[in-house]
Amino acid sequence: MKVLAAGILSLLLVLHWKHGAGSPLPITPDNATCTTRHPCPSNLMTQIRNQLLQLNSSASALFIAYYTAQGEPFPSNVDKLCGPNVTDFPTFHADGTEKDKLVDLYRIIAYLGASLGNITRDQKALNPKDQNLHSKLSSTADTMRGLLSNVLCRLCNKYHVSHVDVSYGPDTSGKDVFQKKKLGCQLLGKYKQVIAELVQAF
């Protein structure tokens, strides 16, 4: 079942993310060959930190924009409806090595990216005129895509990791509107919480 879900989410990523973004990388042995199109910059970790900061700085605003856009009862019941109760969310081990943290980060961002793709798709149908929300969702997704690229570049160039197994959240396409809104809101709440932790970890 998980494999099927992963396959579907991968398809969603392909459909809703820009080409190549968020492709699951296989975890390969450290000695496996891993090449990139061009060398990674020397300040890659700084860029990763800045990306996390960038995401963190906008996460709260995105969360607010989202539940505000969903209308009642979301704004008045944020804690109940938008609590960070996301199952199967990848774990992050802040006390791990840089490589471990980068792998965890990759999984988390890949998960968030796929979820964000679902949310973006749902909101374009549910709130097609809310450009503020769409803009924030798009900007966050773009940043995540860049973060994934950087993490991959770091893992590949420095740790020669060419593959990481990733997992994705539930597909919302078959759910009702409220469930779509609720799942999206919960995910963004989780995202806001997680990204703050990640900033601290890096």
Added chain:
Amino acid sequence: YKMLTLWTRIVQASFIFLATESIGVLLDPCGHISPESPVVQLGSNFTAVCVLKEKCMDNFGVNADNIFWKTNHATVPKEQYTIINRTASSVSFTDISSLNTQLTCNIYAFGQIEQNVYGITIISGLPPEKPKNLGCIVNEEKNMMCQWDPGRKTYLETNYTLKSEWATEKFADCKAKRDTPNSCTLDYSPVYFVNIEVWVEAENALGKITSDHINFDPIDKVKPNPPHNLSVRNSEELSSILKLAWINPSIKTFIGLKYNIQYRTKDASTWSQIPPEDTSSTRSSFTVQDLKPFTEYVFRIRCMKNDGKGFWSDWSEEASGITYEAKPSKEPSFWYKIEPSHTHGYRPVKLIWKTLPPFEANGKILDYEVTLTRWKSHFQNYRVNDTKLTVNLTNDRYIATLTARNLVGRSDASVLTIPACDFQAAHPVTNLKAFPKDNKLWVEWTASNESVNKYILEWCVLSDKSPCIPDWQQEDGTIHLTYLRGNLMESKCYLITVTPVYDDGPGSPESIRAYLKQAAPSKGPTVRTKKVGKNEAVLEWDQLPVDVQNGFIRNYTILYKTALGNETAVNVNSSHTEYTLSSLTSDTLYMVRMAAYTDEGGMYGPDFTFTTPKFAQGEIEAIVVPVCLGFLLTTLLGVLFCFNKRDLIKKHIWPNVPDPSKSHIAQWSPHTPPRHNFNSKDQMYSDGNFTDVSVVEIEVNDKKPLPEDLKSTDLFKKEKSSTEGHSSGIGGSSCMSSSRPSISSSDENESGQNTSSTVQYSTVVHSGYRHQVPSVQVFSRSESTQPLLDSEERPEDLQLVDNVDSGDGILPRQQYFKQNCSQPETSQDISHFERPKHVSSVSEEGFVRLKQQQISDHISQSYGSGQMKMFQEISTADDFGPGTEGEVERFETVGMETAIDEGMPKSYLPQTVRQGGYVPQ
């Protein structure tokens, strides 16, 4: 001939056949050229091969030898051909320079008819150069635009493609537009903090080349959005600060920013900038210090990434704010005028001051406070909203102080000493100068040795039309050079006065005139003549009114010329108002015009013309007076001469005429006429018996018409002869010749000169004769001792008398006519003579005949009647009818008789009497 006709028909048939074949060739080419669509590099070599098809070769009887090449319809020289085999021929070109060349392969069918086989177009150009100087700019939240230098022109369609990729993925290409082959804009904002590699690929038919790759983090190429919602507010505590606040662009959340903050006063055009080091970190507010109180400032702000990487944002929208008020920073300019007064013991003093400029007022001036101190203990306070105050002061010395007040406080006091009435101003400034510079009128002076508190500069426009309304300004006592801060006009004469102000009162003013900018006079001087001589003229003119001068009149130019001559110019100093033109030509019309010149040009006045006289003044007098004097002298001498020779002259002109009343006649005849009858002749003549005289014109040619000229000549001759005939006669004979006065004026003159003697004789004899009733023949002789009688004794005198008499004896006749024919009959008579052919009317002619008949009848009837009457009738007839033939004959007769009588002793018996047919009885 038959062979030639046959050959022509064959050729025509062949042509038709070939044309038909040609259609087939178009559909199915007779060969082809390889390469089909060549694109060659400019300057390179190129070879094309034309291959014929066997079928065509057979049809047209041609092979590769018959191929010839053309480029753009010009045949290529055969030297460039190469026969490869029987069907193929190649052509080679070196150094292709044309961009577009039409190359055709042709044959001569049947060796004569040119036939195109195939054609291609050779396109030439250059391969793209490697794009250089690739650079990108990321517009926050918008897009990323990259630019490069595409290099030389390729002349070919060249595509420039911007390629970009991350380390892990590649992005879509950005194709540059045709019209902007040097840039391309990605329509999305790249992701920050991920290095992106960008390069440009240029490609055309001759090649493909790629620029150097650039790899950058888009955050380092970002151009942020400008800060927005800039606001400005002041501080009541500090009048020298303004607080700015703004909202940063969203990019500020993950990058640090630095700022440029610029400001200016509202009316200024240049910006001042806050030191960059004060704005090098991210912030959303800033306090600007060291500003002027109560001044409106305008601000703007921009930002960029604080590490200096990237680009400055655009400037924000401008925002303005006014600093809070402060107390006036300077005392107002303060001056006074004493106005004329009729109140004894008081003088109205008008205190005037200037409003402080905003940068000194530091706020809105609420009012002014004026204090007048006569003595130290005597104060007068005034609060004035205006900038003037008129007070009546005594003749004592006063100290006036002035302060300006605004919301925050009051200015320092401006102190002015109004001296007593008897104060004598002194110590003026020296070397006062005024000059324009930089569109301002500058005034410079040298201070006196005294300590000066301040200077007052006053100025006004000098005009003949309006009064001098002065403006003024105050300068510190240390100033010796300043400019007038009023609204000055060009071409106006300003009278500038500088007055130093000392502790004890104002010093002596000094004045000077100046122009902000001179111009040519708006009117020229009107020149006129003051005096015009034969060879010179004094011109004069009035000084131009100051309103039209427009500048300092530096000189005048007088231009003068004659109607045909060249114009002569004379420059005259501006201090003159008259000038003497010399070396002029007399009796000539001169045109003069005059220009007045300032430093900026001149203006001509109206033309003026004058004519020099023919003679100089006094020249006529110099000629006339001597002439008159000479004439007078001559006259005087003549008179003196005449006076001295008066006896001689008298003798010649006025010979002594014997007074008949004192003469007596010797009784040598039996009867002596009574003496008292002598004057009766006059009485008779004055009776007016002859007033009704008719003029009778008688044609001479009644019987024998003659030519006109001959007629007149004949008439003249006859009359002359008749005159001669009776010239020797005296008395009556003169009456009979009375119709001849117009024959010769010289005769008249001559006769006039000699009339006296003749008349005297005639009168004497005539009178004596006429006033007698001679029943017997009477002979009378004057016994006077006058020269007349002398002439009798002297034959030569007598001869003279005869000549005179024969000359005419006109005077008596004239007198006669004058007495009796005052009408123009005389002239008629003259015209009758002068125009002898003039024919009188029939009635006149008839009248003449009738008159003659009457005369003859009368004579016949009166025959034997009174002598007096008969004589009158005859005289009348003779006078008016001298031209009749009968009378001419009669005159001739008389002449003959006269000639006969010449040998006779002197007798005073008129012959006419005898001739007239009567003899005194």
